[in-house]
Amino acid sequence: MFLGGVDTGAITMVWAMAELAKRPTLMKNAQDEVRTCIGNKGKVTESDTDQLQYLKMIVKETLRLHPPAPMLLPRETISHFKDPEEFIPERFMDSTIDFKGLHFELLPFGSGRRACPAIYMGTTTVELGLANLLYHFDWKLPDGTKEQDINMEEVSGVTLTVSKRTALNLIPAKYL
């Protein structure tokens, strides 16, 4: 049985941080967005996530490339995009594609009667967690590690999930 919410959100956050750590410009764009939007408020709350359009694109792109429950999805969805193997959140700019199961290009939550009942909760949890990580901290790679050294191999888990094989090692520096 698929153990719904146990680790799918955490897996998605790790992939998103790994993709951003590989691409400092995208990380900076996301931090600028959340820091501008939240200002000195001290923490990001659920209602703030509606305004974080760039962050939402990052979460979509992460779930497109790294769906945490891929065994439950149709195989071929990934290839319907230009440069499908590339991590390009901007591909969702001005696009109506959402997760709700009507756009077959992006079905990380499945579709139809058996689709994930927690689409909103799943995406909001990931957006909120990620927004707080990006708001409060700058993230560095350990000394001697380069962006291209980050290992993006996958490993299958026991609950029909697929996650990042090796731990992501990033060093936080407090920003706010």
Ligand code: HEM
């Ligand atoms: C990023 C987060 C999540 C992703 C990507 C995800 C993905 C999925 C997928 C692909 C399925 C199978 C859909 C199908 O067979 O067509 C599923 C089913 C399910 N998910 Fe999620 N899920 C997430 C979070 C959660 C959370 C947080 C919960 C519970 C709080 C949850 C509860 C469930 C349940 C109960 C089912 C079975 C539905 C059924 O068979 O009728 N999921 N999910």
